[in-house]
Amino acid sequence: DGGITQSPKYLFRKEGQNVTLSCxxxxxxxxxxxxxxxxxxxxxxxYYSQIVNDFQKGDIAEGYSVSREKKESFPLTVTSAQKNPxxxxxxxxxxxxxxxGYTFGSGTRLTVV
Amino acid sequence: xENVEQHPSTLSVQEGDSAVIKCTYSDSAxxxxxxxxxxxxxxxxxxxxxxxNVGEKKDQRIAVTLNKTAKHFSLHITETQPEDxxxxxxxxxxxxxKIIFGSGTRLSIRx
Numbered sequence: 001d002g003g004i005t006q007s008p009k010y011l012f013r014k015e016g017q018n019v020t021l022s023c024x025x026x027x028x029x030x031x032x033x034x035x036x037x038x039x040x041x042x043x044x045x046x047y048y049s050q051i052v053n054d055f056q057k058g059d060i061a062e063g064y065s066v067s068r069e070k071k072e073s074f075p076l077t078v079t080s081a082q083k084n085p086x087x088x089x090x091x092x093x094x095x096x097x098x099x100x101g102y103t104f105g106s107g108t109r110l111t112v113v
Numbered sequence: 114x115e116n117v118e119q120h121p122s123t124l125s126v127q128e129g130d131s132a133v134i135k136c137t138y139s140d141s142a143x144x145x146x147x148x149x150x151x152x153x154x155x156x157x158x159x160x161x162x163x164x165x166n167v168g169e170k171k172d173q174r175i176a177v178t179l180n181k182t183a184k185h186f187s188l189h190i191t192e193t194q195p196e197d198x199x200x201x202x203x204x205x206x207x208x209x210x211k212i213i214f215g216s217g218t219r220l221s222i223r224x
Binding site: 041092105 | 145156
């Protein structure tokens, strides 16, 4: 079955460490997105990519980095420069030609300990 | 900048009654409007969408209406059931090739 997979589901990070969240899709979608969701809050865009080897900053890119070396994969690194990284992170993808709804992954909950 | 406003932020309705959630958007170039349902601890799921060349779309108990002139669209859920309890997000596809989301509505269904 086609879908979008995020791993791990839960992640704990010590202060000062970088951590990478995985996002893989087998939907053959061109565009991929990373969102951050805080408790009781909406979805804030971190980074997005419409094609391989290209990506754009979203509204809250500071302290995060991404890469898009393969169409299927769009990993997100939360760096030590992100001062408040504890949140629920959602990855999404969309076909690139016409606007369609995103397909979301099941999310990664990151906690700084 | 591009913005989507969503109201109300919380909504409680009696089981069997209808629920309505409203959104307005700022980008006149927006041409696609999805609605998502998010259950606790899960990723949002697309429940219905509408394109700018259509005024209304219905799928069983769920319907969406769009008023392009007013830049306003709404989600209507009829005959609500306990499993409709969730957070609902509206979105508008912007000219920058991304969906701008509203802030969400927490819907509770009272038995």
